[in-house]
Amino acid sequence: MGKFKVGDRVRFVEKYSTAEVGDEGVVESFWSEGVNVKVGETSYGCFDRRVELVPAWQPKVGDRVRFVRDSTAGGARFGAKGEKATVISNPRKSANGRYALDVTLDNNRLGFSPGAYIDELEPLPAVAAAQPADLTIEAGKFYKTRDGRKVGPAFVRGDIATFGELGNWQSAVWADSGRQSSRSNTTSELPNDIISEWIDEPVVSASNDNAAPAKPKFKAGDRVFAKFAAISGNGTVVRVDDLDDRMPYLVDIDGRGSFWCYDGDVDIARAPTPTAIVALIEDGQPKPAARPFVHTTESAAKAEADRLAGIAKGQQFGVYILTTTSQEAVPTYKHEWQRLAAKGEKIAAIKELRAVTGMQLKPAKDVVEHFVEYPYGAAA
Numbered sequence: 001m002g003k004f005k006v007g008d009r010v011r012f013v014e015k016y017s018t019a020e021v022g023d024e025g026v027v028e029s030f031w032s033e034g035v036n037v038k039v040g041e042t043s044y045g046c047f048d049r050r051v052e053l054v055p056a057w058q059p060k061v062g063d064r065v066r067f068v069r070d071s072t073a074g075g076a077r078f079g080a081k082g083e084k085a086t087v088i089s090n091p092r093k094s095a096n097g098r099y100a101l102d103v104t105l106d107n108n109r110l111g112f113s114p115g116a117y118i119d120e121l122e123p124l125p126a127v128a129a130a131q132p133a134d135l136t137i138e139a140g141k142f143y144k145t146r147d148g149r150k151v152g153p154a155f156v157r158g159d160i161a162t163f164g165e166l167g168n169w170q171s172a173v174w175a176d177s178g179r180q181s182s183r184s185n186t187t188s189e190l191p192n193d194i195i196s197e198w199i200d201e202p203v204v205s206a207s208n209d210n211a212a213p214a215k216p217k218f219k220a221g222d223r224v225f226a227k228f229a230a231i232s233g234n235g236t237v238v239r240v241d242d243l244d245d246r247m248p249y250l251v252d253i254d255g256r257g258s259f260w261c262y263d264g265d266v267d268i269a270r271a272p273t274p275t276a277i278v279a280l281i282e283d284g285q286p287k288p289a290a291r292p293f294v295h296t297t298e299s300a301a302k303a304e305a306d307r308l309a310g311i312a313k314g315q316q317f318g319v320y321i322l323t324t325t326s327q328e329a330v331p332t333y334k335h336e337w338q339r340l341a342a343k344g345e346k347i348a349a350i351k352e353l354r355a356v357t358g359m360q361l362k363p364a365k366d367v368v369e370h371f372v373e374y375p376y377g378a379a380a
Helices: 298-311 335-341 347-357 361-373
Strands: 009-012 026-031 034-039 040-048 051-052 064-067 084-087 099-105 114-116 121-123 144-145 154-157 160-163 194-197 221-227 231-240 249-253 257-261 266-268 275-283 285-287 318-321
Touching: 009 034, 026 040, 064 221, 221 249, 221 257, 231 257, 275 298, 335 347, 335 361, 347 361
Parallel strands: none
Antiparallel strands: 009 026, 009 051, 026 034, 034 040, 064 084, 064 121, 084 099, 099 114, 144 194, 154 160, 221 231, 221 266, 231 249, 249 257, 275 285, 275 318
């Protein structure tokens, strides 16, 4: 009773009464020493050793399957976990009591079809395939057999088609249906049945694990935006490690220190966030403080303007954002007297000019004053 339960489908493994070996039935009930099995309209009370449980799933020729673990018949070479295959034989009971069948591995690396136990296979989801009855074999084309092989080119003579060679009669099928079976047998499914025209899969370029690693995106001296843990900001690449494709960049993040950063955490430098000030507005004109506080973001400045407006009710406060700046380089001079004159030290400039040229006081004074009035050489 422990081996079966009511409703199980079982198969006779011994001849018993009128039941033949291989006859299948359903467990109806149990008795003290065995099981009651109904085959068709006949019930048999027998010892449970006379029957065996029929596997819930029984593959048939042409079924697509996948290994749920490495093959116990020959290891992963004969079928690795997850590998797909096509069933090419009916199940058979092995000496160890397990049911086995033959399959063709999708990559056919063995050159033959290995055996596999049913309990290490699972069915693949059914895929709608072209039915042989709707197929007409055309000469010169290649086709797919029920067991997954590519055959061809096709040779058609009358209503018979052969593949590879005209005289390859072992491959013969009916040209108007692709079936290997006889005209009177239109339901059998045999390994050589043609089920569809063969379509080659797109060629995928093999990867080269030994290829040289990609060049780093940045080099030492580049300005970048980098992130390390909670620290982020613009910085300068100090060093690049070509051999580390995970953390290749040593970045000096401005004012924060130097850190080795992941490749994905380094990007081109970001534009600095514009600063802003808050100013009182009277008669439409801003009146900022002599040294206004500079806010690092517009939102911070707006919050301050709102705060001041809440305190000084009736007064208006505006936010002014720094958008552009202008700056000219400090001019350089060939002579010391020019530098002194530019600083406003005219007497020192006159003395220096007289010392290096021997000029009289009046001409030296005129030269210095002219230089101060027209420092960039404009005409008097």
